[in-house]
Amino acid sequence: MMFHWRWDFTYEILPRLMWATVNTLIAAGAGYAIALVLGLILALAQRTNWKPLTFVVREFVEFIRSTPLVLQIFFVFYVGPQFGVRLSPWTSGMIAIGLHYSAYLSEVYRAGIEAVPRGQWEACRALNMSTADTYLRIIIPQALPPSVAGMGNYLVGIFKDTPMLSVIGVAELMHTANAIGAENYRFLEPYTMVGVIFLAISLPTAGLVRLFEGWLRRKLGL
Amino acid sequence: MDMSAFPLELPETDRPMVRFMNVTKSYGRLVVLDQLNLDIAAGEMVSIIGPSGSGKTTVLRMLMTLETINGGVIYVDGKPLTHMAKGGKLVPADERYLRMMRSSIGMCFQHFNLFPHMTALQNCMEGPVQVLGLSKQEARERSEELLSLVGMIAKKDQHPSRLSGGQQQRVAIARALAMRPKVMLFDEVTSALDPEVIGEVTNVIRKLVAEHNLTMLMVTHQMGFAHDISDRVCFFFGGKIEEQGPPDILFGAPQRDRTKQFLSAVKEAH
Ligand SMILES: Nc1ncnc2c1ncn2[C@@H]1O[C@H](COP(=O)(O)OP(=O)(O)O)[C@@H](O)[C@H]1O
Ligand SMILES: [Mg+2]
Numbered sequence: 001m002m003f004h005w006r007w008d009f010t011y012e013i014l015p016r017l018m019w020a021t022v023n024t025l026i027a028a029g030a031g032y033a034i035a036l037v038l039g040l041i042l043a044l045a046q047r048t049n050w051k052p053l054t055f056v057v058r059e060f061v062e063f064i065r066s067t068p069l070v071l072q073i074f075f076v077f078y079v080g081p082q083f084g085v086r087l088s089p090w091t092s093g094m095i096a097i098g099l100h101y102s103a104y105l106s107e108v109y110r111a112g113i114e115a116v117p118r119g120q121w122e123a124c125r126a127l128n129m130s131t132a133d134t135y136l137r138i139i140i141p142q143a144l145p146p147s148v149a150g151m152g153n154y155l156v157g158i159f160k161d162t163p164m165l166s167v168i169g170v171a172e173l174m175h176t177a178n179a180i181g182a183e184n185y186r187f188l189e190p191y192t193m194v195g196v197i198f199l200a201i202s203l204p205t206a207g208l209v210r211l212f213e214g215w216l217r218r219k220l221g222l
Numbered sequence: 223m224d225m226s227a228f229p230l231e232l233p234e235t236d237r238p239m240v241r242f243m244n245v246t247k248s249y250g251r252l253v254v255l256d257q258l259n260l261d262i263a264a265g266e267m268v269s270i271i272g273p274s275g276s277g278k279t280t281v282l283r284m285l286m287t288l289e290t291i292n293g294g295v296i297y298v299d300g301k302p303l304t305h306m307a308k309g310g311k312l313v314p315a316d317e318r319y320l321r322m323m324r325s326s327i328g329m330c331f332q333h334f335n336l337f338p339h340m341t342a343l344q345n346c347m348e349g350p351v352q353v354l355g356l357s358k359q360e361a362r363e364r365s366e367e368l369l370s371l372v373g374m375i376a377k378k379d380q381h382p383s384r385l386s387g388g389q390q391q392r393v394a395i396a397r398a399l400a401m402r403p404k405v406m407l408f409d410e411v412t413s414a415l416d417p418e419v420i421g422e423v424t425n426v427i428r429k430l431v432a433e434h435n436l437t438m439l440m441v442t443h444q445m446g447f448a449h450d451i452s453d454r455v456c457f458f459f460g461g462k463i464e465e466q467g468p469p470d471i472l473f474g475a476p477q478r479d480r481t482k483q484f485l486s487a488v489k490e491a492h
Contacts, residue, residue, distance in 0.1 A: 119335035122288055126329040127349035127401060128321055137352065141339050220339040221381035 003188065010189045013180050017193055020176035025201075027094055027172055028159040034098025035158065036151075039105030044135070046110065064103035070164050072096045077168045093165040101158050105151065112147035113139060145217045152209030156202050173197060225295075230307045232300040239264040239299055239437040240285065240405060246293035247280055254280050255461045257294070262405075267431050267438045269448035269469075272458030273484060278441040281458075282407045285439070286329045287320050298326050299404060325353075328403030332410045334390040336382040342369060342393045343378040346400045354401065361400075368396035372426045388419030392426055399430075406430070408440040420444070427451065445488055449473050457481045 045057045064072070076099075077092040087095070116139050124134040163174035177190035228243060238261040247255040255277045262268050270278045283289045285296060287303065295312060296303045305312040306319040315323070336345050346365035350356040356364070369375045372392035382390050391411055398406060408427065412420045424447050430436060431451045442448050448455055449469045456466040457480075465478045476482050 117335075119331060119333055120337065122286075122331065123335035123337070125288055125324075126286055126327075126331075126398065128324045128353050129349065130321070130353075133352045137348070138337055221341070221383070222338055 020173045024162045024172040030094045031097035035101035038102035042106035043109035061103045089168045089170045093170045108150035112143035116142045148213040225312045228295045237300040241297040244294035265435045266453045269452040269455045270441045276458040277461040326404040328398035329407040330411050334394045341379050346397045349401045372396045387415045388422045391423045405437045
């Protein structure tokens with residue numbers, strides 16, 4: 001009977017799954033770090049007065065948002081080498097996922113920045129502040145709290161999308177579960193455990209994000 | 223636009239603190255200010271009154287360089303503000319030039335625009351530290367002095383959300399003064415306030431007029447206040463100065479029909 005749950009097998013594969021979980025967290029974390037920074041750059045680039053730049057950035061964001069992540073992963077990994085960019089599955093994967101989510105995060109930042117009242121910009125101008133100080137000291141601190149919820153959603157999103165990296169052979173959770181299943185002709189336990197692990201990480205993350213948002217608002221005195 | 227009619231710099235003998243010279247401002251086809259000419263002498267307190275939409279706020283915003291102008295030149299302390307000299311000609315000012323010139327001007331807004339994530343003291347220190355390059359210590363001393371002047375020293379560590387409108391506006395005045403501007407602009411600074419706290423803000427401005435040699439340009443709906451403290455009152459109508467003069471004359475014996483109509487309409491409303 002294939003649907004019979006085997007605890008001994010579950011315990012046996014647990015260490016491998018745990019290692020894969022670490023890999024998954026690294027991939028998600030590194031991809032998210034890229035997305036956080038690049039997303040901010042994209043958001044700020046869209047606010048410059050230089051039309052060619054804002055045009056290119058907007059089209060890039062549109063393109064990323066309108067095409068599947070899996071395609072973008074394949075593109076970086078398989079098409080990159082034709083342009084002399086030969087990257088490991090890991091590097092390709094994190095770049096692709098980071099690029100992908102930077103487009104979404106740039107929209108989160110943009111909304112956050114646009115939510116800061118116009119009077120704040122005018123006060124900065126009246127105090128003769130530089131553009132850099134205006135952004136770093138006044139606008140971004142106020143744009144952050146309303147952006148945290150969206151940023152948190154995409155943190156969970158990037159984590160849940162890491163299985164896509166299995167298509168180019170990154171040894172994250174899904175890839176490992178597939179391998180375990182194929183080696184043992186048993187898929188019930190590895191796949192179930194993958195689900196449990198994702199749930200066990202996603203759920204508290206969403207809660208932690210909400211706590212962080214509250215803490216940030218208090219810290220900024222908002 | 224022929225700029226040759228505008229001097230690169232005003233002569234020493236004819237150098238008001240602020241000069242609007244044939245200044246025109248329009249939004250698309252809507253002409254908001256039409257060939258405005260207005261001089262403000264050093265140390266003078268000038269009030270602007272007039273119906274809503276007559277261009278009062280726009281005058282201040284142009285001087286604060288929050289708006290670009292479509293024609294004419296604004297001079298501050300003899301030097302062009304909206305333009306800069308380049309190859310012996312006036313060309314529109316670039317951001318670098320504006321940053322140099324803007325330091326002479328400070329502004330307080332109808333809705334205060336304090337930085338909500340900073341305390342009253344931090345709001346006041348921000349400009350002196352980040353823009354003027356003062357040390358934290360110097361900036362703190364200067365800011366505390368000004369917060370005392372506006373009667374807000376006891377609340378210096380409060381965030382704006384914990385302050386009443388009148389208190390926020392007083393902090394905003396201190397914040398602007400901390401930059402040591404030569405010209406202070408007040409745009410309806412009491413309009414967003416509850417009636418019972420208007421006095422605490424107008425008293426601060428009265429004190430500034432009495433004790434400090436600032437040049438001030440103030441838009442207000444409070445005729446009594448404008449009468450008390452102004453050296454000159456300008457009545458704006460439809461983007462032009464319809465009438466101007468010393469407060470006793472403008473309020474006591476206005477010459478133009480529109481001024482009379484406006485003043486009696488305001489009187490009725492109170
Ligand atoms: N950003 C803008 N875009 C279009 N029209 C504007 C803008 N700002 C002001 N105006 C118009 O300019 C005119 C003068 O405005 P304003 O100077 O604010 O008047 P006041 O302060 O005297 O009430 C009004 O008709 C107003 O609608
Ligand atoms: Mg106005």
